[in-house]
Amino acid sequence: MTDASWLIFLNQVRIKLVIVTGVLSGNLLMSANANAFDAMDLEKLKSNNSCNSCDLRGVDLSNANLLVADLGGTDLRGANFSRANLSGVNFSKANLSGANFTGANLLGASLWQADLREANFYKADLGSADLRNANLEGANFFRADLSDVRLKGANIRKARCRPTWCGPDR
Secondary structure, X not given: XXXXXXHHHHHHHHHHHHHHHHHHHHHHHHHHHHOOOOHHHHHHHHHHOEOOOXXXXXXXXXXXXXXXXXXXXXXXXXXXXXXXXXXXXXXOOOEOOOOEOOOOEOOOOEOOOOEOOOOEOOOOEOOOOEOOOOEOOOOEOOOOEOOOOXXXXXXXXXXXXXXXXXXXXX
């Protein structure tokens, strides 16, 4: 191989490497954006204490005070609500699968028909919350307060409830 053909070969390899790197970077950016929440929806929640059918996937609202907020039908998959005040919040028909409610106050919250698969309610206070017809499959309720919770029609398969009780008549 001559010096000139060797340089042409190396340039072709560099060009292919640049193209592959660009494609991979673009795919990573697109997948990162696919899991990100809509910043305008977060501003709407902050200003109105309401955001129905919004996209707030993966949002960090730990320690937030969302007293009686309206989040019905909102996509909140993977959201972090640890230690948040969610008393009286409307989460009806919201997608909260994989959400973290560790130590959160959900007194009287409405989670009617919400998707709460694999959600974490460790040490959360769900007193008088409405979980009727909710999908709680695989949810963690360990050390949660479930006093007067309504669970009629809820899917509690594989939910972790000890030492609390997730009975079908609640």
